[in-house]
């Protein structure tokens with residue numbers, strides 16, 4: 115008994131317990147990051163295409179996705195355990211499904227055909243098959259066995275070049291039509307709302323006619339060119355044979371790329387991998403976010419975090435300054451401190467609802483009525499947007515900034531503050547020249563914490579401006595360049611959307627891990643930036659060591 | 661405690677005889693940190709211009725408190741109360757029309773613990789003039805150089821004016837704080853135990869600096885070190901538990917005090 119008592123007294127057990135706690139935390143972090151990395155990083159690696167022949171004569175071509183043990187009950191009620199393989203067979207438009215589970219026992223033959231081709235398409239997911247023929251770019255008789263595949267690639271290049279030409283033409287036409295459609299909406303709006311007199315509307319109609327006449331020649335030319343391009347592109351085709359011998363002919367512009375993973379060396383695969391990663395980081399999503407890149411989401415996340423920081427830092431710092439330097443310390447200030455600290459514990463969705471009610475409906479609605487009344491009832495600011503989402507998050511992270519700044523201010527030596535005042539500085543001069551620079555590391559700690567908290571929030575964003583697919587970035591080349599009213603994409607929401615809302619969850623799952631990994635990387639990068647800034651400042655303002 | 665004051669007294673004798681102007685005067689000064697506790701009791705003291713006045717007394721008797729009344733640093737502490745008057749050049753410094761910043765510019769202060777700002781040396785010295793509205797580059801430069809020279813620091817730092825003040829030694833930091841106060845061209849300099857945290861050599865340096873400043877500034881210095889008081893000051897005030905026990909020329913106070921209490925204190929019978 116005594117021994118046990120002294121054991122507790124010495125506290126040896128607490129060393130073990132605390133060490134255990136630390137170990138557990140580290141283990142969990144490593145586990146989370148590890149799983150995400152393993153599952154996320156492999157996504158872009160071009161794995162081999164395999165051909166499976168089954169007992170019942172079925173043939174499947176595709177990539178092994180998953181293996182699993184399953185318990186099957188046969189006719190006699192006997193349970194047996196079988197190994198199953200999930201194969202991504204693609205060709206959704208032909209088979210109606212992307213994946214197939216097969217029993218390993220049923221496999222008669224398994225091979226990796228050298229000329230199995232994986233096709234990436236803009237729509238309908240991947241295709242797996244063999245190339246039978248294609249429309250060549252150069253003369254037909256130049257194609258032989260050796261250059262067959264590279265010639266096919268050339269045709270693809272041609273088709274894609276035509277595709278972008280077509281897009282350009284389409285844009286030109288749209289641009290030409292913009293003034294006309296603007297005028298037309300104005301006319302119909304004023305007809306509905308009765309904001310204009312008959313004569314005025316008549317006048318507008320004349321203008322409409324004038325515009326129509328002035329652009330008609332050019333429009334016709336563009337449209338005929340567009341038609342010609344489209345016809346030409348539709349003529350570049352490829353015929354593909356699937357594993358079960360069906361042949362399909364598709365225009366080549368439907369493909370993003372095609373390649374033969376079974377013939378690629380490790381180096382080639384690595385190069386391909388990097389291309390895919392680059393595409394992931396820089397391109398728009400396709401296929402309801404399950405393919406392509408996440409650039410708009412990266413952009414939205416970073417811009418939102420920056421806007422949030424811009425909003426939260428001045429407010430947080432001013433509040434902390436007032437609380438510490440000006441307010442008379444006492445009951446009220448203590449209550450305010452308590453309230454701020456408690457604000458940090460409010461569930462984020464509550465902030466979201468507040469953001470929706472206050473920022474979007476009240477503020478946004480008022481702005482619309484005052485400045486954008488011509489476009490009503492179509493809201494401009496009176497609907498979710500990146501500005502409102504950032505402000506909501508700023509509110510959410512305000513307590514963190516206030517508390518950290520207060521700590522920074524409290525750490526400023528009293529002797530320095532007195533020294534400044536004794537030299538005849540006003541209080542404000544003291545704050546500006548002594549307190550703020552010295553509290554800078556504390557302020558930046560607050561920013562770091564705010565970024566960590568803000569970048570990972572999803573719930574409040576879902577009702578204040580995040581969307582599955584934003585038509586345009588909040589920052590672009592058209593005046594006024596930054597469009598704070600626009601909806602935006604966010605990596606956190608992207609994860610949720612791809613993982614749980616997409617029509618093809620199975621295929622999208624790796625994308626979820628990859629996106630999660632990216633979000634972690636971005637949060638860490640933003641934090642490192644702030645930490646780097648803080649360390650620089652710390653060096654500059656190291657406090658007196660007397 | 662044995663006080664060797666012979667030299668110091670002889671040196672200061674002639675000062676006593678000349679005509680003196682009173683620059684700072686307190687009238688029935690009472691000071692409270694809390695309503696119940698009177699920290700300073702009925703202080704009447706007249707500080708002569710361009711002399712060194714020392715405040716001595718046992719710890720906690722109110723020397724610092726009295727000193728901090730002179731530049732109103734006590735205003736920063738919530739809940740304090742002051743009764744009576746403090747006049748500088750005949751002007752009541754607690755009257756509403758007094759500008760606090762101007763007062764503190766006129767009455768400089770050097771703290772017990774040196775408190776250089778975390779900036780470079782040049783910026784430290786230029787801080788006072790800058791916050792008081794000096795913008796002219798040449799003038800600032802001149803002020804910085806002359807202040808550093810007066811504080812006897814110029815030779816040591818002239819090649820490193822742009823390095824951090826925090827890299828200076830303790831004694832240099834304290835002289836920097838003196839230079840910083842001088843850059844405001846004050847009339848009165850308050851020093852609260854400026855050398856108590858320093859080694860003997862640095863202390864010596866500070867005393868030399870005071871020696872050089874005495875011709876142009878009124879200096880009030882709080883010290884625990886009675887030899888120091890005897891060495892540097894012309895007048896000495898002895899305070900005890902908030903009372904001004906005796907205020908006399910340093911030579912009189914140390915050789916032939918009027919009060920029994922003073923004698924007990926300087927001969928080390930208590931304190």
Ligand SMILES: Nc1ncnc2c1ncn2[C@@H]1O[C@H](COP(=O)(O)OP(=O)(O)OP(=O)(O)O)[C@@H](O)[C@H]1O
Pocket residue numbers: 693694699717718719720721722723724725726737
């Ligand atoms: N901010 C304060 N609030 C309340 N009481 C204080 C405060 N500062 C000082 N006192 C009290 O006032 C009395 C005088 O303090 P003061 O600092 O003036 O003494 P001192 O003579 O300078 O002592 P020392 O020689 O130790 O520096 C002390 O009893 C002290 O406890």
Ligand SMILES: [Mg+2]
Pocket residue numbers: 723724725852
């Ligand atoms: Mg003191």
